[in-house]
Amino acid sequence: MEFLIDKECLNKAISDVNKAVSLKTPFPILTGIKITAYDDCLLLVGSNSDLVIEKVIPLSVDGVQVLEVRKVGSIVISAKYLNGIVKKLPDKIHIKVNEERLVTIQSNGILTTLPGLNAEEYPKFPEIDEVKSTEISNVELIEIIKQIVFAVSNSESRPVLTGINLTFKESQLTCVATNSQRLALRKIALVSDLEGSFTVPATSLIELIRLINNEAGVVKLLVIDSYMVFKLNSISLFSRLIEGNYPNISALLPNNSKTSITLNTNQLLKGIDRACLFASEWKNNNIFLEIQDGSTIRISSNASQIGKIEETQTINTIKGETNLSISLDGSFLMDALKVIKAEEIRVSFGGPMRPILIEPVDNSLYLHLISPVRSY
Amino acid sequence: MEFLIDKECLNKAISDVNKAVSLKTPFPILTGIKITAYDDCLLLVGSNSDLVIEKVIPLSVDGVQVLEVRKVGSIVISAKYLNGIVKKLPDKIHIKVNEERLVTIQSNGILTTLPGLNAEEYPKFPEIDEVKSTEISNVELIEIIKQIVFAVSNSESRPVLTGINLTFKESQLTCVATNSQRLALRKIALVSDLEGSFTVPATSLIELIRLINNEAGVVKLLVIDSYMVFKLNSISLFSRLIEGNYPNISALLPNNSKTSITLNTNQLLKGIDRACLFASEWKNNNIFLEIQDGSTIRISSNASQIGKIEETQTINTIKGETNLSISLDGSFLMDALKVIKAEEIRVSFGGPMRPILIEPVDNSLYLHLISPVRSY
Numbered sequence: 001m002e003f004l005i006d007k008e009c010l011n012k013a014i015s016d017v018n019k020a021v022s023l024k025t026p027f028p029i030l031t032g033i034k035i036t037a038y039d040d041c042l043l044l045v046g047s048n049s050d051l052v053i054e055k056v057i058p059l060s061v062d063g064v065q066v067l068e069v070r071k072v073g074s075i076v077i078s079a080k081y082l083n084g085i086v087k088k089l090p091d092k093i094h095i096k097v098n099e100e101r102l103v104t105i106q107s108n109g110i111l112t113t114l115p116g117l118n119a120e121e122y123p124k125f126p127e128i129d130e131v132k133s134t135e136i137s138n139v140e141l142i143e144i145i146k147q148i149v150f151a152v153s154n155s156e157s158r159p160v161l162t163g164i165n166l167t168f169k170e171s172q173l174t175c176v177a178t179n180s181q182r183l184a185l186r187k188i189a190l191v192s193d194l195e196g197s198f199t200v201p202a203t204s205l206i207e208l209i210r211l212i213n214n215e216a217g218v219v220k221l222l223v224i225d226s227y228m229v230f231k232l233n234s235i236s237l238f239s240r241l242i243e244g245n246y247p248n249i250s251a252l253l254p255n256n257s258k259t260s261i262t263l264n265t266n267q268l269l270k271g272i273d274r275a276c277l278f279a280s281e282w283k284n285n286n287i288f289l290e291i292q293d294g295s296t297i298r299i300s301s302n303a304s305q306i307g308k309i310e311e312t313q314t315i316n317t318i319k320g321e322t323n324l325s326i327s328l329d330g331s332f333l334m335d336a337l338k339v340i341k342a343e344e345i346r347v348s349f350g351g352p353m354r355p356i357l358i359e360p361v362d363n364s365l366y367l368h369l370i371s372p373v374r375s376y
Numbered sequence: 377m378e379f380l381i382d383k384e385c386l387n388k389a390i391s392d393v394n395k396a397v398s399l400k401t402p403f404p405i406l407t408g409i410k411i412t413a414y415d416d417c418l419l420l421v422g423s424n425s426d427l428v429i430e431k432v433i434p435l436s437v438d439g440v441q442v443l444e445v446r447k448v449g450s451i452v453i454s455a456k457y458l459n460g461i462v463k464k465l466p467d468k469i470h471i472k473v474n475e476e477r478l479v480t481i482q483s484n485g486i487l488t489t490l491p492g493l494n495a496e497e498y499p500k501f502p503e504i505d506e507v508k509s510t511e512i513s514n515v516e517l518i519e520i521i522k523q524i525v526f527a528v529s530n531s532e533s534r535p536v537l538t539g540i541n542l543t544f545k546e547s548q549l550t551c552v553a554t555n556s557q558r559l560a561l562r563k564i565a566l567v568s569d570l571e572g573s574f575t576v577p578a579t580s581l582i583e584l585i586r587l588i589n590n591e592a593g594v595v596k597l598l599v600i601d602s603y604m605v606f607k608l609n610s611i612s613l614f615s616r617l618i619e620g621n622y623p624n625i626s627a628l629l630p631n632n633s634k635t636s637i638t639l640n641t642n643q644l645l646k647g648i649d650r651a652c653l654f655a656s657e658w659k660n661n662n663i664f665l666e667i668q669d670g671s672t673i674r675i676s677s678n679a680s681q682i683g684k685i686e687e688t689q690t691i692n693t694i695k696g697e698t699n700l701s702i703s704l705d706g707s708f709l710m711d712a713l714k715v716i717k718a719e720e721i722r723v724s725f726g727g728p729m730r731p732i733l734i735e736p737v738d739n740s741l742y743l744h745l746i747s748p749v750r751s752y
Binding site: 273 | 461466
């Protein structure tokens with residue numbers, strides 16, 4: 001195998017596929033990046049087996065030649081050292097692999113030698129066939145993920161809760177994340193050939209955001225075997241799906257509330273942020289909310305020995321009972337309020353022991369549910 | 377004690393003096409910030425006993441009133457919570473301390489209550505009298521510190537080596553840092569009333585850089601008791617001096633060399649950076665330098681199993697023996713080369729077991745000395 005390549009092209013491709021590589025894997029072959037030189041392109045693959053990132057480098061980009069393949073072939077090279085060295089080379093790079101799988105990387109009189117690994121031993125991943133798929137704009141996909149991903153569970157005790165559940169049904173995509181104490185849900189209208197419910201690890205979706213990196217365009221979504229594939233321009237991200245039944249969300253959403261108020265989002269966020277200062281002494285960052293006589297909401301927290309804080313904010317509108325108090329996890333509230341872009345939100349209370357529902361006043365396709373915490 | 381104060385003013389002052397506060401101190405009183413309200417100003421003090429930062433807030437800044445003292449007095453308030461809460465308050469702040477030392481911090485209907493500590497128990501630090509002093513420009517002082525501070529020792533086994541030694545003598549300031557394997561030295565011409573040799577902890581000087589924060593102006597240096605005082609506009613930083621004799625540097629500097637070469641600084645830096653990739657397997661980041669026939673220098677490193685790298689660079693000029701090889705700590709070389717701004721450097725070798733001397737070709741007031749390492 002032998003090829004010459006533009007340094008920046010190779011560097012970008014390595015850094016993209018390297019996002020899937022973990023040095024902690026029990027399989028030494030997966031600490032490497034697989035490079036395959038074809039007559040008409042170079043294919044790089046990085047993987048931790050749950051996540052696979054593939055990138056294709058064509059012979060030319062925008063009419064400028066970036067790659068010259070002198071001899072086809074395939075090799076696996078240590079991701080750590082390949083990434084380290086290519087970044088620091090000055091110019092065009094010449095890579096050559098001999099029959100003993102010794103890799104030489106040459107650029108402007110700088111010569112690096114590394115042992116390669118047998119590409120035959122690299123795991124095979126499903127190939128992309130023509131299957132049912134759907135498309136979504138990069139911008140929209142990133143927004144959805146950012147709006148709900150923080151609500152997934154960090155604990156592996158119920159693996160299905162560490163992912164975001166995507167349901168494609170009747171021209172609608174519903175995305176849900178929950179750790180069973182809180183839940184974030186976002187719906188969008190989407191005409192899709194793809195139908196069904198899939199749970200994708202949150203970690204894969206966070207890598208996807210990094211790969212898209214605010215570039216305009218669309219992502220093609222496919223499901224092949226046990227992987228969901230996100231196909232961007234020259235990059236494909238394969239994420240293994242999490243097996244198991246995702247909880248039935250519609251049963252969790254409250255149908256009615258005792259009290260429902262509307263508030264300024266940013267003002268409430270700032271108030272909760274201040275109250276959180278004295279809430280960190282509590283296991284669940286306890287914040288106390290009290291509606292007083294239907295016109296104001298009192299936000300407070302206290303930590304014995306350390307201090308206490310309180311403030312009242314004006315309620316815009318109120319429906320239902322006019323006196324109510326509840327203890328909530330301040331950090332869950334913050335997470336939800338931070339990602340709501342609407343100026344005004346509706347907060348609905350079912351009672352002191354029932355979860356509260358937070359949603360933008362003018363958008364019923366997006367909501368947060370937060371369970372109360374004990375205040376003793 | 378009672379005063380009203382502009383939020384931004386108080387916030388900036390707290391964040392400045394907070395740089396000296398450590399939460400790990402064995403003295404609970406030092407986890408607080410001492411605030412004293414005088415008729416005409418507010419004085420804030422933060423300290424970890426080795427480092428003291430004082431800041432004065434006057435009644436008005438640029439003709440605008442920022443402070444109104446209603447009742448003089450003094451209190452110590454938890455730095456962590458004071459810093460946390462003031463940052464998040466919206467507006468003018470009203471602070472009041474009652475006779476039980478309970479502190480209330482009020483702003484726009486937000487009420488925080490914190491227990492205060494007795495200011496009488498806060499340690500006393502020396503007061504600034506009229507003593508011998510010197511002045512140096514902020515920019516110059518920052519430059520000197522950044523050019524040599526990395527060379528101090530990280531080990532407490534010889535405390536004096538964890539500081540930078542400043543010698544004021546015969547209209548010259550000489551600053552030295554060394555960990556005994558490497559040494560960085562910088563001299564500047566400075567007319568000074570202050571005379572003598574003082575060793576200031578590197579940690580204090582790093583905080584000083586953060587405090588100066590690229591603002592133009594001059595720093596006044598004084599020595600009072602066992603402290604060196606750096607006086608900026610409204611801020612004073614007191615740093616305890618490190619006791620003990622600093623090594624005699626002039627005895628360490630080589631008088632002659634076997635070989636002396638000149639090289640492009642940035643090109644050498646890049647070469648060493650690349651070689652360091654395979655040097656991290658060695659305890660001392662071993663890099664091999666070889667002068668070949670007086671015209672080129674070969675830079676290489678290798679790590680068994682992992683790989684090797686080599687390159688040759690052109691030497692600009694050479695004096696003395698034309699063949700030479702030496703093993704050096706690549707990270708020490710990198711540190712030195714990174715802070716040299718001159719395009720061309722002179723590297724002088726005394727032999728394979730003697731330290732090398734690196735200096736800008738056109739500046740003899742600034743140098744680095746690096747000892748060789750074993751290559752087996």
